[in-house]
Amino acid sequence: MKAVAMPTVSRVAVCGGTHGNELAGIYLVREMLKKRADGTEPVSVVTVMSNPRAAQLCVRYVETDLNRCFTRAALSAPVSETSPYEMIRSQELNALLGAQRSVDLLCDLHNTTANTGLCLITYSDRDWICLHICKHLQACTNTKMASTPVRYVHFDIPLNEAYSLDSVGKHGFAMEIGPQPHGVVRSVIFSAMQEGVQLMMDWICQFNSGTLFEGGWVDVYTMVKNIDYPRDSETHMISAAVHPDLQDRDFCLLHPGDPMFLCFSGETLRYRGKEALYPFFINEGAYYEKGVALSLARKRRVQIPSVRSETLR
Amino acid sequence: MSSRTNISCLQEAKRVAIFGGTHGNEMSGITLVNMWIQNSAEIERNGLVVKPFISNPRAVEKCTRYIDTDLNRAFTPENLSAPDVEGLPYEVQRAKEINRMFGPKGSSDAYDAIFDLHNTTSNMGSTLILESSTDLFNLQMVHYIKKAMVPHTCSVLLNEHPQLKYSTTRSVAKHPIGLEVGPQPQGVLRSNVFESMRTILKHALDFIELFNSGVEFPPCTVDVFRVQERMDYPRDTNGNITAMVHPHLQDCDWEPLNRGDPMFLTFDGRTVLYEGANTVYPTFINEAAYYEKQQAFMTTCREILAAYAIRKACK
Numbered sequence: 001m002k003a004v005a006m007p008t009v010s011r012v013a014v015c016g017g018t019h020g021n022e023l024a025g026i027y028l029v030r031e032m033l034k035k036r037a038d039g040t041e042p043v044s045v046v047t048v049m050s051n052p053r054a055a056q057l058c059v060r061y062v063e064t065d066l067n068r069c070f071t072r073a074a075l076s077a078p079v080s081e082t083s084p085y086e087m088i089r090s091q092e093l094n095a096l097l098g099a100q101r102s103v104d105l106l107c108d109l110h111n112t113t114a115n116t117g118l119c120l121i122t123y124s125d126r127d128w129i130c131l132h133i134c135k136h137l138q139a140c141t142n143t144k145m146a147s148t149p150v151r152y153v154h155f156d157i158p159l160n161e162a163y164s165l166d167s168v169g170k171h172g173f174a175m176e177i178g179p180q181p182h183g184v185v186r187s188v189i190f191s192a193m194q195e196g197v198q199l200m201m202d203w204i205c206q207f208n209s210g211t212l213f214e215g216g217w218v219d220v221y222t223m224v225k226n227i228d229y230p231r232d233s234e235t236h237m238i239s240a241a242v243h244p245d246l247q248d249r250d251f252c253l254l255h256p257g258d259p260m261f262l263c264f265s266g267e268t269l270r271y272r273g274k275e276a277l278y279p280f281f282i283n284e285g286a287y288y289e290k291g292v293a294l295s296l297a298r299k300r301r302v303q304i305p306s307v308r309s310e311t312l313r
Numbered sequence: 314m315s316s317r318t319n320i321s322c323l324q325e326a327k328r329v330a331i332f333g334g335t336h337g338n339e340m341s342g343i344t345l346v347n348m349w350i351q352n353s354a355e356i357e358r359n360g361l362v363v364k365p366f367i368s369n370p371r372a373v374e375k376c377t378r379y380i381d382t383d384l385n386r387a388f389t390p391e392n393l394s395a396p397d398v399e400g401l402p403y404e405v406q407r408a409k410e411i412n413r414m415f416g417p418k419g420s421s422d423a424y425d426a427i428f429d430l431h432n433t434t435s436n437m438g439s440t441l442i443l444e445s446s447t448d449l450f451n452l453q454m455v456h457y458i459k460k461a462m463v464p465h466t467c468s469v470l471l472n473e474h475p476q477l478k479y480s481t482t483r484s485v486a487k488h489p490i491g492l493e494v495g496p497q498p499q500g501v502l503r504s505n506v507f508e509s510m511r512t513i514l515k516h517a518l519d520f521i522e523l524f525n526s527g528v529e530f531p532p533c534t535v536d537v538f539r540v541q542e543r544m545d546y547p548r549d550t551n552g553n554i555t556a557m558v559h560p561h562l563q564d565c566d567w568e569p570l571n572r573g574d575p576m577f578l579t580f581d582g583r584t585v586l587y588e589g590a591n592t593v594y595p596t597f598i599n600e601a602a603y604y605e606k607q608q609a610f611m612t613t614c615r616e617i618l619a620a621y622a623i624r625k626a627c628k
Contacts, residue, residue, distance in 0.1 A: 030553070031580050058604075059377075113498040181434040181498030183601035187557040187578045237347060241504035262504050264348055285500035289376075 001215050001303060004128060005310035008208045009104040009171070013046045013097045014197060016109040018067050018165050019286070020054025021182040024193045025109025031194075042205045046103065050093060050165060053085060058183055060286055061086055067108075070094065071163045090165075098168030105129065106169030107200060109193060112178035113285045115248040117149035118196055122173040123162050125154040125220050129171045131304045132213050136203040137196060148177070148192040151251060153280065153297065154222045175200075179248070182285055207309050215306040221251070221278055221297035228291040230261055230269060239263055242283045242293060250280045254296070261293070319532070321449050322626040325525045326425035326488065330364045330415055331356065331514065333430045335385050335482045336602070337372025338499040341510045342430025342492075358518050360525040368411060368429075368482050371403060376500050378602055379404055385429075388480035393418060408482070416485035426450075427486035428517060430510060433495035434601045435610075436564040439467040439509050442491030443537070444481070446473055450488050452620035454520045456533040461516040465509070468567055470596060470613065471537040477611075478540075490517070496564075499601055529624040538567065538594050538613035545607040547577060547585060555579055558599045558609055566596045570612070577609070 014032065016025030032047040049055060051066045062085045069075075069090035075098075079088050097103050120134050130152075137150045153176075159167065166172030175196055180189045207213065229238040240261035246254070254260075255276045261269040277296040281287065333346030349356050349365035356363045367373055369384045381402035392405045393412050415424045439462070441455050459467045470493070472478050483489035492513055497506045524530070546554040556577035562570065569592045570576070577585035587593075593612035597603060 027554075027557075027580060113501050179498075181496075181501075181601055183499060183604070184434050184599055185554075185557050186563060186599065187560050188563070190557060190580070238344075238502070241502045241507055244504045247504060264344070264507075283501055283503065285498050288500065 001305035003212065003215075003306035003308060006128065006307055007104070008309045009043065009129065009204045010208065011044050011046070011103045011105075012201070012204060013048060013103040013106045013169060014109065015048045015050045015093075015097075015106065015165060017052065017055040018050040018108055019060045019065075019110065019182075020051050020056070020062075021058050021060050022109070022111035022180075023058075023183065023185040024111050024177060024180060024190045026055050027185055027190060028109060028193055028197065042208060043201065045201070046097065048093070048097070050108070051086065051089060060182065063087075066090060067164045069163070070165055070167055072160060074163075093165065094168050103169045104171060105204070106166050106172035107197065108164070108166045108172070108174045109197075110174050110176040111180045111182070111189065112176055112281060113181055114178045114250055114281045114283055116176060116178040116250045116280055117151065118192060119151050119153045119176045119280070120173040121153045121155065121166075121176055123155055123157055123159055123167060125156070125222060125302055127171055128304055128307050129207075130173050131218050131220075131302065132207075132307055133173075133200050133203050135216060135218055135304070136213075137199050138218075140199055147188075148196075149251070150196075152218055152220050154220050156222055178250075178284075207307070210309060212306055212308045215304050217301045217303055219299055220302045221280065221299050224277060224296050224298055226292040226295050227260070229288070229293045230263065238288070239265075240269060243268060246279065246294070247283060250282050251278050253277075254279045320529065320622040320624060323450055323623050324425070325360070325625050326450070326521050327361050327525070328364075328424045329361055329426045329428070329518070329521060330366055330424050330486070331428045331430065332366050332368045332482055334367040334369050334373040335429055336378045336383075336431065337369050337374070338376050338378055339430070339432040339497075340500065340502040341432050341494060341497065341507045343367065343373055344502055344507060345430060345511060345514070356514070356518060358522040361518075361521055363518060366415075369404065369407060378499070381405075384408065385431075385481050386479050388412070388418065388482060388484050392480075411482060412485050418485040424486040426488040426490065426521065427483040428514060429481065429483035429489070429491050430514075431491060431493045432497040432499075432506065433493055433597065434498055435566055435596065435598050436496045437468065437493055437566045437596055438495070439465065439513055440470055440493040440495075440596075441467060441513070442470045442472060442493055444472055444478065444484065444489055446471055446537075446539075446618050448488060449620050449623050450524075451490060452535050452618060453524075453530045453533060453623050454488075454490070454517060456535050456620065457520040457530070458513060458516045459535075461519070462512065467513065468596075469535060469537040470540065471616070471618075472540045474540045477543060524623070524625060527625050529622060532622045533620050535618045535620065537616050537618055538596060539616045541593060541612045541614055543608045544576075544595075544610050544612060546604070546609045547579070554604070556583075556585060559584060562595065562610070563599060566598050567594055569593070570595050
């Protein structure tokens with residue numbers, strides 16, 4: 001593949017607290033906000049607490065999930081004082097980080113109760129900036145990152161239907177790290193997130209100063225479908241838990257016939273799909289209300305070109 | 314030659330309740346109780362009535378710990394005797410209602426036993442929580458459950474501390490027992506945690522059935538962890554935490570913590586060591602609900618409690 005020249009990544013946004021109970025990002029953003037910028041930084045970084053009211057209350061959201069409020073429709077809807085808080089906030093964040101003054105890269109920090117390790121989650125499987133950042137995190141043999149697997153997760157949704165905060169930047173991803181209960185900060189998770197953000201910034205600085213990053217291959221997990229819990233037909237309450245053989249096995253291939261759910265009645269329900277797929281977000285606490293017990297992805301190797309910034313110093 | 318003295322004759326335990334959803338986001342108990350409300354076959358036993366009950370239904374509906382105030386701290390004498398006026402916090406109203414249905418606390422009309430089902434984000438495994446070191450019925454039951462669960466372990470936490478003891482939902486009963494199983498995130502149901510809690514209850518009800526049928530339980534001892542102290546996070550002048558539970562302490566519930574062992578790790582990478590003179594056994598390490606209660610973990614000390622033999626009182 002030919003080397004690709006790309007614009008510098010001059011403005012970066014790091015956002016935490018998009019969900020107010022995902023604490024690693026909240027504490028990391030607080031720490032970053034304490035350090036005053038002195039103008040000598042090679043990259044301009046905007047650090048934002050996305051949902052301060054939810055963070056204050058330590059809840060995912062106050063009225064509606066902020067990370068679903070970034071659709072074209074939501075961002076252009078008329079809002080008033082009586083609109084849901086998160087609808088007002090998404091428009092504020094878009095004005096700050098998107099629209100005319102769109103940041104070059106937006107990194108949105110999240111935690112999950114699922115055993116996902118570190119995932120960069122994005123809408124594109126050919127955004128070379130995001131893919132190179134992933135490759136850089138994976139390559140680092142630092143002791144902290146070495147114990148946290150790093151993966152690239154792709155939601156194949158057209159950009160005009162994107163709904164999450166990371167879609168307001170020219171490039172963007174959610175940096176999702178688990179497992180961590182909501183409302184808890186675990187030091188290994190915090191350290192992994194701090195390390196991940198630092199490595200991302202290191203890559204951006206090197207890229208902006210003209211370094212050529214060699215191409216290669218990155219495994220991309222593309223979301224195929226969600227699976228809900230079995231539910232009682234009348235009460236709609238769940239009638240099974242994720243099977244112990246599947247629990248915590250994010251990104252371990254799930255084959256047709258493998259156990260998926262253990263019913264309260266004792267019965268095992270098995271995966272009925274024809275195709276072996278990679279499960280992830282297995283048993284995420286916030287997804288019960290969204291009807292998702294786990295998501296399933298296809299994995300493929302994506303070739304990425306060498307890249308270099310087009311504006312050299 | 315066995316002595317026929319020192320057997321405590323205790324009243325039968327005919328009225329038993331199982332509470333789920335005292336905290337509306339602790340899913341194992343909520344799921345078990347809802348299941349048993351639909352179909353109680355599994356919890357039926359001869360010689361006793363077992364009532365499954367959702368203690369905080371509004372919190373359960375919102376999948377939140379509480380609406381106005383923590384129900385599991387609300388059963389104080391002041392709250393239970395508060396007049397029925399408008400504007401009472403939801404959980405205080407609920408506490409009064411529960412006290413009417415299952416108490417009154419301290420009276421002979423109160424339920425014999427209440428099992429209150431809880432989950433924790435801490436790595437406590439299966440834990441039974443007692444409020445008294447002299448409740449022979451409870452000590453014998455806990456001994457029975459621990460034996461029945463072998464090779465699985467079940468820890469016993471005793472909170473008899475004058476300042477740190479709190480007025481629990483289950484305290485309206487003559488014999489209150491807390492079940493705490495973790496680690497499980499709030500709002501999440503983990504199969505292994507769910508099944509452990511289910512098994513503990515099975516053994517508990519078996520014990521009561523046996524006791525009510527006249528079986529004598531010989532003298533026994535129970536290893537417990539007695540609550541000593543609450544340890545808070547280091548905080549700044551605004552009250553924000555400045556450190557996290559150290560990775561060496563995280564998930565090490567019930568393991569000895571000695572002077573000089575790492576305790577906290579600040580956000581800027583500095584280690585804070587435990588300075589206490591004696592070895593302690595920490596528990597409730599990094600429980601989500603306790604950040605607002607100023608508690609990173611609790612320290613306990615190990616103790617062996619003795620219980621006399623017991624059997625049902627003859628009429």
